[in-house]
Amino acid sequence: MFSKKVVYVGDVPIGGKHPVVVQTMLWRPLADREGNLRDLIDAVNAGADIVRVSFPSPDDFEHLKWLVNHSPVPIVADIHYDPRQVILAVEAGVHKIRWNPGTIAVKRVKDALKLIAEKKLPIRLGYNMASLPRERIKAGEDVKEAILRIAREDVDMLNDVGVEDIVISIKSSTPNETIDLNKSLSQWFNGPIHIGVTEAGTLLDGTIKSSYALGYLLREGIGDTIRVSLSAEPWQEVKVAWKILCASIGQCRGLTIVSCPKCARSTGPVWEIAQKIEDKYAHIRKHITVAVMGCAVNGPGEAREADVGIAFGGPGEAVLFKKGKVYRTFHFDSDTDIMKIITTEIDKILEEEV
Numbered sequence: 388m389f390s391k392k393v394v395y396v397g398d399v400p401i402g403g404k405h406p407v408v409v410q411t412m413l414w415r416p417l418a419d420r421e422g423n424l425r426d427l428i429d430a431v432n433a434g435a436d437i438v439r440v441s442f443p444s445p446d447d448f449e450h451l452k453w454l455v456n457h458s459p460v461p462i463v464a465d466i467h468y469d470p471r472q473v474i475l476a477v478e479a480g481v482h483k484i485r486w487n488p489g490t491i492a493v494k495r496v497k498d499a500l501k502l503i504a505e506k507k508l509p510i511r512l513g514y515n516m517a518s519l520p521r522e523r524i525k526a527g528e529d530v531k532e533a534i535l536r537i538a539r540e541d542v543d544m545l546n547d548v549g550v551e552d553i554v555i556s557i558k559s560s561t562p563n564e565t566i567d568l569n570k571s572l573s574q575w576f577n578g579p580i581h582i583g584v585t586e587a588g589t590l591l592d593g594t595i596k597s598s599y600a601l602g603y604l605l606r607e608g609i610g611d612t613i614r615v616s617l618s619a620e621p622w623q624e625v626k627v628a629w630k631i632l633c634a635s636i637g638q639c640r641g642l643t644i645v646s647c648p649k650c651a652r653s654t655g656p657v658w659e660i661a662q663k664i665e666d667k668y669a670h671i672r673k674h675i676t677v678a679v680m681g682c683a684v685n686g687p688g689e690a691r692e693a694d695v696g697i698a699f700g701g702p703g704e705a706v707l708f709k710k711g712k713v714y715r716t717f718h719f720d721s722d723t724d725i726m727k728i729i730t731t732e733i734d735k736i737l738e739e740e741v
């Protein structure tokens with residue numbers, strides 16, 4: 388979205404004016420072919436554009452090839468330690484290589500890089516503050532400055548061997564460090580930047596750290612592709628990524644719920660209905676905003692960005708509103724009655740042509 392140069396991973400463009408690309412990563416051993424494919428499809432259904440997988444051993448070659456052949460989206464091979472794995476990954480047909488210069492020294496990887504150049508494959512230089520190329524940091528050098536200097540040197544080296552399609556990520560497990568590093572990187576690197584907070588934590592902790600750091604960077608115009616790293620399923624990472632994109636730069640997908648916390652004015656089951664709607668429409672692609680508000684006094688006005696919403700009135704009574712304007716009042720005896728009214732309206736919107 389924000390870089391000057393566009394890099395294609397398979398048929399997915401990263402950078403330039405293109406939408407920010409959502410990535411996730413599989414976690415099962417490659418030998419678990421069906422398990423990985425199931426996770427991959429779940430992630431794609433949640434909105435993943437590209438999926439990455441570790442490729443740790445030559446024994447996984449046939450499994451990687453199988454995954455590439457069965458995947459509906461481009462596959463990125465994540466390579467550490469052994470540069471021969473890069474060559475095998477290219478042979479398996481992957482669409483991009485993620486190379487960590489902290490775990491494979493530059494001089495050991497040159498042959499593999501020449502092959503990448505020949506095949507015109509993109510590469511991500513994926514730096515991680517937890518696995519720095521320590522031997523390249525000069526005595527007394529600031530670590531953050533060192534990693535930026537090393538990234539520049541590696542880009543020059545890749546260009547020298549003919550690799551032009553380069554994406555860079557510099558990740559830290561600290562949100563503020565992630566922000567600082569990527570701001571510095573964006574000042575000189577014209578290619579796409581992959582942003583993420585590494586080892587961010589569990590669903591709640593990781594979502595908060597990632598939302599803060601990635602939302603900040605995206606709002607500043609930094610970040611062409613994102614991965615939210617969570618100790619959770621890949622499809623959950625993808626869901627969170629979309630929520631961050633929607634909240635920070637308005638790149639939305641699926642359902643956005645606007646619901647109030649309730650207060651003494653509330654007269655209805657706000658939390659329960661909001662949750663039921665979220666569960667029922669968890670898999671939609673079209674972006675729609677639905678509101679569930681506790682009172683008709685403030686509800687429709689406070690949720691005026693919602694395509695459709697309900698606000699509770701007196702006991703057993705609620706109003707249906709669209710874009711902040713009250714549409715009609717209805718009576719209900721149960722949650723089922725409420726769900727019937729609101730889902731009829733949501734389904735109508737979903738059926739409309741985009």
Ligand code: SF4
Binds near residue numbers: 684685
């Ligand atoms: S919308 Fe009404 S019920 Fe909900 S928090 Fe605001 S004032 Fe309270």
